[in-house]
Amino acid sequence: MSDKKTLPTVLRGWVEGEIGAVEHIRDTASPRGNARGWEVVRADRCRFFLKVSPHPVAYERETFALRHAAPALGGGRAPQLRASSAHHLALLTTGVHGRPVPEIPLTPAEEYETHRQGGLLLARLHAAGELTGHRRLEAEQELYTTAEDAGRLLDQAGGRLTATEHGLVRRLAEHLRLAGPLQLGFIHGDAQPKNLLWSQQAAWVGFGRARFAPVVQDFVRMACGVWDGRPDLRTAFFRGYGRELTPQEGVALKCLAALDAVTALTRGDTHGDTHNDLHVSARGRRTLDRLTAGVFA
Incomplete structure (x- = not known):
């Protein structure tokens, strides 16, 4: 070793x-x-x-x-x-009992229940902790800071995006600056299937990016990944979560998805030597295609 x-x-x-x-x-x-x-x-x-x-x-x-x-x-x-x-x-x-969801075969009913419980648990997490002082200020400023980073991301992406896609991402980043009001809470920060364990019940692991922020940020990876083409899993998640997105969160999610797509394309293409890198690049490309076609939801 x-x-x-x-x-x-x-x-x-x-x-x-x-x-x-x-x-x-x-x-x-x-x-x-x-x-x-x-x-x-x-x-x-x-x-x-x-x-x-x-x-x-x-x-x-x-x-x-x-x-x-x-x-x-x-x-x-x-x-x-x-x-x-x-x-x-x-x-x-x-240790937590269970295995990451992508590593185990699940029946459709188990997949639905996994996402329902995943949503339920994130709702509990989002309501945890005391959002006061500098933590509230940082949470309120996070989307503005994210939007400010759009120019750097697009510069790194370069020719991986068409001119039309560059323009779309810039417009969505500008919309992100104006998004609100948005619910704040304690987010997982990397909520995606690899961090969701299942063994008769769901569990979340991988809290290295957890922080106070707009809770909509916890939905980006799943909206750009596993929920693509699987509206049943999205429905299951928000049924467990206890509510649907607000109109403001729906706009913010679309804007955040655009930035996630640029990051995914750049990261995947920069490494590009593993199956996971190719998967990351493909996720970014699919998200941009959905946004360009106006079918991202």
């Missing part, structure tokens, strides 16, 4: 000081991610997950999420924080 995949001795010592002797270690980090991660298993077969965040902001976000928001999902519906170390930027969590 490479040094990046091997659990450093100092981290192993910290983990064993928290949970006891570790018998088995398995690297779990994504090949494209900046975070490092391992599954650690004790002799009693109890599983834990160790994650080393790529930078202090990600560590602080995930620590806050696991301490103050994720517990609102209920037992077994999110990891529980066992220990954290600001010095190592490390978080040690309990």
Whole structure:
């Protein structure tokens, strides 16, 4: 194994000081991610997950999420924080029963129920935490900041977009500056099927991008991905969530989808050497095609 995949001795010592002797270690980090991660298993077969965040902001976000928001999902519906170390930027969590939705065969009824429960759990998460002070200010400013980044994204995309598509994205970014009022809450930040586990009940994992923001941002990845061509799953999700999008959120979702598409095309084409990279690029292209044809919903 490479040094990046091997659990450093100092981290192993910290983990064993928290949970006891570790018998088995398995690297779990994504090949494209900046975070490092391992599954650690004790002799009693109890599983834990160790994650080393790529930078202090990600560590602080995930620590806050696991301490103050994720517990609102209920037992077994999110990891529980066992220990954290600001010095190592490390978080040690309990394991969650289940496997990522894309990795398991599901019947249509199970797919529907997975998305219904996923929506239910995100509604609980969005209502968690105390939105006050600087957190409220940051949440209120987030869409404006996102719109400000559109020019840089389009410059990076270059010829991957047609002139018509460049113009469309710029117009939608301008609309995003004016969007509102929008419901604010504590969002997951990376709500997509790979972070949704299923085993008779749903659970969310992967809180490294969690923060207070307009809740509509938690619907972008699914609207651009798994819900494309599957309106039944979208219906299931919002049935669990407890409400549909407001008209303002519908506009904001379309604008955010355009920016997500540009990011996906650029990221996928820049790497372009794995099946996942090709999938990311294809997602961006489909989203732009839907927006151009006026059929994005």
